[in-house]
Amino acid sequence: MLRRLSVTMTATATLCLLCSSPTLAASKKPTQPDKFPPNPLELTTPDPLLPRSPKDKQPLTPQERQNLEPALDQLNQQAAATLQAGDRITAFDIWNRELRLRRYLGPLAEVQALSRVGEIAWRENERQEVQYITQRLQVIQKQAQSQKTTADLQLLQALGQAYQGVRSPKEALQVYDQVLVGVRQQKDTTAEVNILKIIGELHLNWFDYASAAATYEQLLTFASSRGDRANETAYLQQLAYIYKQANQPEKSVKIRNKLAEVYQQENNQIQLVALKQAIGSDYEALARENPSLLQEAFKNYEEAYTTAWQSEQFVRAGEILQKLIALYRSQGQVEEALQASQILLQAQERSANFYGLMNAYDQIGQLHLQRKDYPQARTAFQKGLEIAQQLNYDEVYFTQQIQKTSGRSSQ
Structure with a gap:
């Protein structure tokens, strides 16, 4: 009876496996789990801090914004305290909620918040969170691509700073290149110099010496044309370092x-x-x-x-x-x-460098040996031995050198 029951259960299990296989039951494909979880910054679930549904595209009124800002600042403080208490998961859940809601205060406020939290995420080695924030920054960047006003330049600069915080130099440089075009169109040389400095530092930090050199050469030209000696010296020093690191002695000499x-x-x-x-x-x-x-x-x-x-x-x-x-x-x-x-x-x-003095006598002795001036070589080695005895170092070596010169005469 037990054996018959066992056979029946085995057959039933085999039938279940066959029915669930993709070959015999193609219509019942297994559900694939999500390989990548959804970006929590793109969730559109209602939030009690919002005065209306997220589906309502109407911008917040000045009063609604005024009510929302302190509540978001409080969320930031709560997340920081939670992280300090050791609960990283809950802390970033709170920050993600804050970041979703910051969007309703405008792109600049959102990017500044993304920059702040992105820096924390990088420092805490929260790679997934860094990826979420980077993705959101890329969306905002695309929306700002065609904008060329002064206010938009401020947004682009904030984006560049945020990309720096999450260590995305390629994206940061793309944004700063746009800013550079904008400030040049406005003929704002002070802003141009500041942006070039940021670009130069970015290239240098990521060991792109060729691009860094090109940027600092531009800065040097600016400083020289304006008679700015302090910055001219600083840029020359930076270029000397860059060309040394890039192993370009010809440019380094210049x-x-x-x-x-x-x-x-x-x-x-x-x-x-x-x-x-x-x-x-x-x-x-x-x-x-x-x-x-x-x-x-x-x-x-x-x-x-x-x-x-x-x-x-x-x-x-x-x-x-x-x-x-x-x-x-x-x-x-x-x-x-x-x-x-x-x-x-x-x-x-004069520098009281006794080891250096001992080595100098050795060097002189070797040079005299090269000239086959054995008495002079022996004299140098003997002086070297005197210092070696004081230092209790390399005495055997100098004794051997003296023995090599013994019985020889200059030719």
């Missing part, structure tokens, strides 16, 4: 030479030293393709360490001399490298 003129006029020796060192490095890189530029590298390194010495920047002078010595050695200019090494010794002594 900008840095302009910047060097500014520092010289201002007698800004600290900045000038660092800049001359950087220019030397740029010319050194360019000389790999064009050896005739090598003299420019030597010239700028020499000017850099001379200025550093005069302004008592002995640590920086030591760094530059190291670069200069390495460049001399790469060109087989041993005598020049030795002369620079003697100056390096003085720089390390």
Whole structure:
């Protein structure tokens, strides 16, 4: 009896499976669950804070707006408090309700609220919420595409700021490009400069160095034409950084030479030293393709360490001399490298850099070995050993170098 019942139940289950299969029961397709939930900002359910049904397209009266605004501010405060209490889901449910209702106060008020909540959503890593807000911003942007009045420019700027908040640089740049066209049509140069700054920072933040450079070149032209020295210097500094990051030494040299003129006029020796060192490095890189530029590298390194010495920047002078010595050695200019090494010794002594002083003696010893001047090499290594013993560092190395020179004579 039990066996018969088991067979009957198995057969019934098999029949149910067959009937539910798409092959044998094509008319009964299973319902697919929604892959993407609806955007809560697009819901049109009635809300008790609204004076009328959402289906009523009539704009709110001034009194109705005045009544609604404080209620929405209260929702914002409630959501913030809920988030602080640790209930993220409820907090963003409240914010979404506020955002749906902000729409009735006009596009500018809605975008400003979307910007505020979008920044919070990004910070809290609420990716779905960021997506909802971005989608809503895109809808508002499309509605504003054909508008060209001053008020609409304000809306577009708010959209750009909101896109920045949800980290959508492509959309933000599209909006700011529209704003740029608008302010240029109005011949508002102050607004144009401000928008260019925002565009430049956006490109830079997202590592688009080519576009950032083009934007800051425009800003530099503006500043130069108006005699705005402070901003001209700032834009030159920014361009020098951009071209360095973009690994474009030729353009970097051009900008840095302009910047060097500014520092010289201002007698800004600290900045000038660092800049001359950087220019030397740029010319050194360019000389790999064009050896005739090598003299420019030597010239700028020499000017850099001379200025550093005069302004008592002995640590920086030591760094530059190291670069200069390495460049001399790469060109087989041993005598020049030795002369620079003697100056390096003085720089390390004045900056009390004992490790640097020890390494400088080692470098001098190696240069004398290259010249096969063994007595001079041994003297340098012995001085290096004295410092190594004081530092309790690399004593074995210097002892070995001294042993290599023992019994040899200059040829």
